[in-house]
Amino acid sequence: MHDTTELRAGLADLAEPVTPTEGYEGQIMRRVGRLRRRRRITAGAAAAVCLAVLVTMFRVAGFGSTPQLAASPPDGPFLGWSPVGDLDVGLVREATSVWDRVNSAGPHTAVRALVATHDPGLGSAVVVLEGYDKHGDARLAFFTGGPGGAEALRMRVDRPAPDPVKTQVISLVSPRLTGTTGGASNDSGGSYAIAVAMPGVTAVRVSSTAVDSEMIQNPDEPTSRLVVTEFPTAAATAQTTTIAGFIKPKRPFASLTKVFEVPGEGGVDGDARGVSAEVISRTDQQMMVAYPKDQGVRPGQLAVVASGLVGRVTAVDAARGQATVELITSSGFTGQVHTDISNVPGFVRGTGGKLVMENIPAGGEVSETNRVMMPDPSQHSNQVGAVTIGRVSADKAAGATTVELTPTADLTHLTRLSIMTPSPG
Incomplete structure (x- = not known):
């Protein structure tokens, strides 16, 4: 055996060439630190990706705070x-027969129903159909019935089928959805709204600035995406009505989430028509608007938005498709008005910055927040289609004949409005 002392000396000589140089340990530790930092960054990024995927899944599934509404695949050009x-x-079957009989574009083919149900509010029935006319155009039609049952169904409107990809709700708002075609309703209310939302919507709300009233469906009802409602006034029109859709989250006790809010649609025979116009310039007293040519815009017609009256057309350049609208607060604006529901008469006058109601009868009670309505000259009566011009700012004092009004329309930030024109018929 070799001497142990010699063996140890030999091993020491062999180990000497691989002895770390000065600073080697520091280099190793720095490398280890870099690797750890990279692993932390990679792990953080992976966690962020996982979290984003989970959030997206929750949103699509409707569990998050902002559930999304999945669009239904279009049926060709139809919803x-x-x-x-x-x-x-x-x-x-009856509605299709009526559609073919009263419309020269019949017979209709590939007819399918969006609504076909009995509803006591409109007498007996509400039907909404899609189909091709004889020209191959996709159309949408609303029908309502009277007390006589299905035989009394009347077509209220026939319009082009809406965009099947972008449309979330279809609606019809009019004071002419009961009785004879083209005639205003004679019942205690007068105006009705029909709104049908896309599948996935669990509640629909219909509200009108012509009256302090709104209707929202119970989200737990099987027909909660259909609303048929009556307004307690004939003043409600499509231009002053808003339709909103909601989703009921799956989380317990969570509130409804609004997924859309759009203007109502109208246009049955006899209804005044709103011509869309864009504001191109303005002053404190008036604004200039541009509208599609040949739409029957004339001086004296009202300019409105969903929240109420903006002003009155005072001049028209038909060749250029432009009109001057005098604002309701301008010093030259005047007109006959009445309070909503209570029907207290009076006149309004702009003061150049404010709005007042004058010539109120001595016994007329006018209270704070009362709506004050201006008749629409494009309608057939002072009540049908009247537009809210403002709300009373304070209770009328005893013996006074004047109150100040607060306009309901935002006259400063408008970009678009509707000019009310008479029905083509």
């Missing part, structure tokens, strides 16, 4: 929506 309510085959 690919499932029907709402009792799909009464007899009503669909």
